[in-house]
Amino acid sequence: MADHLYELLSPHLPSTETNISRDPTTIQYLNRLPTLSLQALQTTEPQSLTQSAYSTLLSLQALSNRSHKSFIASADSLSNLHASIPNLTRQAQELRDVIPNLDKEAVRFSSKYSRAADNATLEQRKKVMRLSRNVDRISDILELPTLLATAVSSAAASSGNAGTSFSTTYSAALDLYAHIKRLQTLYPDSPLVKDVAAQAEDAMKEMTSNLITTLRSQNLRLAAAMRTVGWLRRVAPELDALHGDGGASMGGGALGALFLVCRLANLVSTLEALDPLRELADQEKQRRTRSLDQKSGTGSWASGHQTEKYLKRYIEIFREQSFAIVSLYKNIFTPDQSESDTAIQGLRGIDARIKTPSQADRKLDPFQCLPPALATFPTHLVQLLTDTLQTYLPNIQDKTARESLLTQVLYCAASLGRLGGDFSMILTELDETDDDETGGLAYEWEEVMRKHRALAGRLEQLTGANPTNPTGSSKGTLQATSLAAA
Structure with a gap:
């Protein structure tokens, strides 16, 4: 229809x-x-x-007003559709062509970073990632040498002060060094730790030099000396090495010898401060020598007043410093009984010698053990004193002044004798001079010793006669010595 x-x-x-x-x-x-x-x-x-x-027209108008942008965009897209389709076709063809290459690269990446076997690339990436995670720790380790050097420098700068900051700074430096050595033990194959340890060793060498300089300082007290030696034992344990095959301590090892050498250097530098007086004494010696050569008698030159001042001050410094050195050594290193006996035998008398090793010791050590440093050190000190006395004492013409100086030397010998180093018998073998000006030095020394013993004996009798003094015999000698020294 x-x-x-x-x-x-x-x-x-x-x-x-x-x-x-x-x-x-x-x-x-x-x-x-x-x-x-x-x-x-x-x-x-x-x-x-x-x-x-009409209703449809109104609907179309409303739709156009509401969606005109979409209509325009759709129209533009529709107009470009004939060009977009070939472009899409071309890009799809290109994508299809690169897919085999992409698959090939994916297979290569999978084989390169495969975990089936040891992969050097993956190991390197793991190391880099581990380094990135531990960068803070590594930074702290790298700062250790700088902190150590700063601590050592600060301690050296404040070493002149007697406060606790000096001790605390050195202790902190030693703690840092111990931490670095611990890291070196835990990671012996790490180049970073080896480099840090090498820098720490340089800082410790500087610290050792500073500590040795401290041992040479003026007015070194027992507490400071013990702290310094303790730090040296931690910084340079090789200085405290054992001598001999028996493993017994021999006077603190090389550290004890180093201590004595440093204190000897301080003594020599202190005595060198007397150079102005020594130059005047040398001038008097030259005038005395010319006077003797010209046979012009004793009135042509001074009677040695400048030499007397020099020797008096020299003996005072020698007495104080020598007693302090030996006393500090004994208090710091505390040798055992066998060493003490050996040291005392090496100190007493002009004929004292080091014990000869037994045959068994010779078999163990064909070169024999070195003697303790304290056994030979006082001999060197006494040699300094005797050389000075032999050189300048003949300049003094006044008998009373000579006896006063020799008495001062006697008290110096008694002072060292309290530590086992009495050298009162050494001066008896000094070269005697038979000229009329000076007389025999050994004879004068014997006279001074005789007078001193007589005075000590009288004082001992006085103190021994007191019934309230049960130990008068031992105290009398001490009182005699103290009275004479006063």
């Missing part, structure tokens, strides 16, 4: 609407027309069509 109606109406339709017969809406409307009456077709249907067209 709809087809027949369309054939009837097609002559009256515009040429552009000839293909609307296949439209479902058109077919539905043509099927509806036969159901209407003629009167409805003439009256109500045109009005209904007009109303529907």
Whole structure:
């Protein structure tokens, strides 16, 4: 029915609407027309069509106003569709061509970073990642040599002060060094730790030099000396090495000898401060020598007043410093009984010698053990004193002044004798001078010793006669010596 109606109406339709017969809406409307009456077709249907067209127009206007941008974009896309499709085809072809290369690179990456076997690349990446995680710790380790050098420099700068900061700074430096050595023990193959340890060794060498300089300082007290020696034992344990095959301590090892050498250097520098007096004494010696050569008698030159001042001050310094050195050594190193006996035998008398090793010791050590440093050190001290006395004492013509100086030497010998180093018998073998000016030095020394013993004996009798003094014999000698020294 709809087809027949369309054939009837097609002559009256515009040429552009000839293909609307296949439209479902058109077919539905043509099927509806036969159901209407003629009167409805003439009256109500045109009005209904007009109303529907107007309603449709309003809907299209509202839709255009609301979605005109989408319509424009759709129109643009539709206009570019003929160019986009070839472009998409070309890109799809390119993607298909690169897929084999991508697969090849994926296989190569998988084989390169495979965990099936030891992979050098992965190990290197692990090291880099581990380094990144531990960068703070490594930075702390790298700062250790700088901190150590700063601590050593600060301690050296404050070494002149007697406060506790000096001790604390050195202790902190030693703790840092012990930590570095611990790291070196834990990681012996690490180049970083080896480099840090090498820098720490340089700082410890500087610290050792500073400590040795401290041992040479003036007015070194027992507490400071013990602290310094203790630090040296920690910094340079090789200085405290054992001597001999028996493993027994021999006077603090090389550290004890180093201590004595440093204190001897201080003594020599203190005595060198007397150079102005020594130069005057040398001038008197030259005048005395010229006087003896010219046989002009004793009145042509001074009687040695400047030499007396020099020797008096020299003996005072020698007495004080020698007693302090030996006393400090004994208090710091505390040798055992066998060493003490050996040291005392080496100190007493001019014929004292070091014990000869037994045959068993010779077999163990064919070169024999070195003697303790304290056994030979006082001999060197006494040699300094005797050389000075032999050189300058003949300048003094006044017998009373000579006896006063020799008495002062006797008290010096008694002072060292309290530590086992009495050298009172050494001066008896000095070279005697038979000229009328000076007389025999050994004879004068014997006279001074005889007078001193007589005075000590009388004082001992006085103190021994007191019934309230049960130990008068031992105290009498001490009182005699103290009285004579006063």
